[in-house]
Amino acid sequence: MRVVEHPVPVLRHENHTRIREKSQCLPIVIDPCSAINQATTLIGMKLRYNFRVYPSASQRGNLARAFGCARVVWNDVLRMRRDAHAKGLPRLTAAELSKQVITDAKKTPERAWLGEVSAVVLQQSLRDLERAYSNFFASNNGARKGPTMGPPKMKKKSARQAVRFTANARWSITESGKLRLPKIGDIGVAWSRELPSEPTSVTIIKDASGRYFASFVVEVDDKPLPELDIEETDTGIDLGLSSYAVLRGRKIASPKFFRRQERKLRRAQRALSRKQKGSNNRRKARQAVARVHARIADQRRDFIEQETTRIVRESQAVYVEDLNVKGMATRRGRLGKSVHDQSLGIFARTLEAKCARYGRTFVKVDRWFPSTQMCSNPKCGSLAGPKGREQLHVRTWTCSGCGTRHDRDENAEANIRAAGPKRAAVMRHEAERQNACGEHVRPRTPGQRSPKQEPTRSPTAHHGEAGGNHPRPRG
Numbered sequence: 001m002r003v004v005e006h007p008v009p010v011l012r013h014e015n016h017t018r019i020r021e022k023s024q025c026l027p028i029v030i031d032p033c034s035a036i037n038q039a040t041t042l043i044g045m046k047l048r049y050n051f052r053v054y055p056s057a058s059q060r061g062n063l064a065r066a067f068g069c070a071r072v073v074w075n076d077v078l079r080m081r082r083d084a085h086a087k088g089l090p091r092l093t094a095a096e097l098s099k100q101v102i103t104d105a106k107k108t109p110e111r112a113w114l115g116e117v118s119a120v121v122l123q124q125s126l127r128d129l130e131r132a133y134s135n136f137f138a139s140n141n142g143a144r145k146g147p148t149m150g151p152p153k154m155k156k157k158s159a160r161q162a163v164r165f166t167a168n169a170r171w172s173i174t175e176s177g178k179l180r181l182p183k184i185g186d187i188g189v190a191w192s193r194e195l196p197s198e199p200t201s202v203t204i205i206k207d208a209s210g211r212y213f214a215s216f217v218v219e220v221d222d223k224p225l226p227e228l229d230i231e232e233t234d235t236g237i238d239l240g241l242s243s244y245a246v247l248r249g250r251k252i253a254s255p256k257f258f259r260r261q262e263r264k265l266r267r268a269q270r271a272l273s274r275k276q277k278g279s280n281n282r283r284k285a286r287q288a289v290a291r292v293h294a295r296i297a298d299q300r301r302d303f304i305e306q307e308t309t310r311i312v313r314e315s316q317a318v319y320v321e322d323l324n325v326k327g328m329a330t331r332r333g334r335l336g337k338s339v340h341d342q343s344l345g346i347f348a349r350t351l352e353a354k355c356a357r358y359g360r361t362f363v364k365v366d367r368w369f370p371s372t373q374m375c376s377n378p379k380c381g382s383l384a385g386p387k388g389r390e391q392l393h394v395r396t397w398t399c400s401g402c403g404t405r406h407d408r409d410e411n412a413e414a415n416i417r418a419a420g421p422k423r424a425a426v427m428r429h430e431a432e433r434q435n436a437c438g439e440h441v442r443p444r445t446p447g448q449r450s451p452k453q454e455p456t457r458s459p460t461a462h463h464g465e466a467g468g469n470h471p472r473p474r475g
Contacts, residue, residue, distance in 0.1 A: 045357060049216045052190045053179065053204070062184040063204060063212070066117045067161035070125040073114070075154050076101045077129050094130050098123065118182045120169035147326070158286070161206045171202060179214055189214060196220050208290035224359030227316060234317035236416030238371065238409050239344045241335065242395070245307070246409040248417060252307055257299045258341040265292045300343055308351045317361040319420025320348055321412075324367055363424045365416050375399040376406065376414035385411065
């Protein structure tokens, strides 16, 4: 079976649901400092390799115990944080929380069973909660980009479970190829490839459908591909619904994985609604629904991986329109299900990470650029194309300025491809004007003095008198 790749952020250990039947390699870019990712700007990269694991019955019980202990530590610390905030008490440090919730709790009869699992699992659960709070505060004060994040929530037993083992846990891979974990045992792993370097940590995951995975984080060097002729291989990408993507010279049809499985999902959800809450039949029905969702997600991610890999291999420069996917799905109308089924945001992020790793140019064109309305004829450029959601049904149109007949999507791709190099030049100029702190530096005119200039001593200064640009004493 062919293994593909997918990018995820390195510090978000909770987002490891991008998995396939046996294994998956997930590249994680450490330093994507701009929208233009060249091989020279790539400092380092971490990859996440996910492999399917098959624990025995006793090992599944040990993993369930580890999942439960990590979940209890998370919920206990979260409860203490909420109570302290409600009473107006100062925020407890991570060391104080670790002592109260883990070290001291093990000595009590109510939490003595916390000692049955590795202490690293409990410490990592506490660190995950600290990181969740840091992201929440950074999102609210504007330091974190993206949509506003909510506060951490309580974890449930029926949701996805995960525990992480670092090097301090002394886990290892045996000579027979099994994964040896402390207080769990040697677990069989379905290896599909060798790890490129020594892994720094491993995360054991149980998804909602009942599958187990081992996720390894390894550090690798970048692998730039041979350069291609940018004039012949650069492409714009127009993302949409009728066609998944329109590139230079070809189109990618919409796979519509969710629509294909919608009838089976509806049948499974109806069966779930008829089961009594708390019964084993309801648990089995819930897993049946989760398996349908997992199949849809796996097919969609496999499709994205194959298409993005082909684009990176065939194109030296890629120009993509910066779409507001969330806004497209929440506007008035009935396009939300179709927009989310396309996963256009994941496609763009995956393509950006692969371009950074393999030395390709990736540029995002402004979302307000009229790529559909503008005539792609270089001698025309009039805004005579279809506008708004009311004219989505218009797939071909004739320019009133030059009389050229355009295909809606192909015309948008040509305009994006023409605007991409200009946007790249602007962003490159802005990057050159930034100082070490990331702030823009105003270009100085000839003869202009710096507003902040250190005092200098004049060569003629003597007897302790200041020279240079120091003010002379009066009187």
